Amino acid sequence: MLIDTFWYILNGIRPYIEKQSNFRKCISPKERLSVTVRFLSTGMAFRSLAFSYRIAHNTIAGIIYETCDVIWECFSEKHMPFPTAELLEKSAKDYEQLWNFPNCVASIDGKHVRIKCPKKTGSKHFYYKGFFSVVLQAMVNAQYKFLSVDVGAYGRQSDSGVFSESNLFQHIET
Structure with a gap:
């Protein structure tokens, strides 16, 4: 993926995947998108991604599902409108x-x-x-x-x- 494409997607979804917490440091939108792109491009197992990113595998699963949903919601109408x-x-x-x-x-x-x-x-x-x-x-x-x-x-x-x-x-x- 081109870096410009990565930034384009990140800027479009950032408000929807950004988390705020006073209890612990949150996983940044950039890292959330990075994990998702890595999974979609390689098909790596969640446990392997967890090891690579030092994030729990169950958290990885939630990040990927959430980020994919947000990407679809944000970009589907613009980039894949229903055929007229x-x-x-x-x-x-x-x-x-x-x-x-x-x-x-x-x-x-x-x-x-x-x-x-x-x-x-x-x-x-x-x-x-x-x-x-x-x-x-x-x-x-x-x-x-x-x-x-x-x-x-x-x-x-x-x-x-x-x-x-x-x-x-x-x-x-x-």
């Missing part, structure tokens, strides 16, 4: 101009992300290839920029099933 008709029309023109692919508004695909089987879910998350998963489905424009992301569908669902139950599909249908 105008945006999809522009995307269709770009596909035709760049790739000579008419009547295409986006490329869409799903990825099964392995998980441990959640309790009391039965076979909802069981993927036919023999592991438990959730589905991450993304849609990109002609320049490979994300237009839409849907995460959390059950692993047993097909790509078309995930798309037909997504917010984007429901919006297109209406």
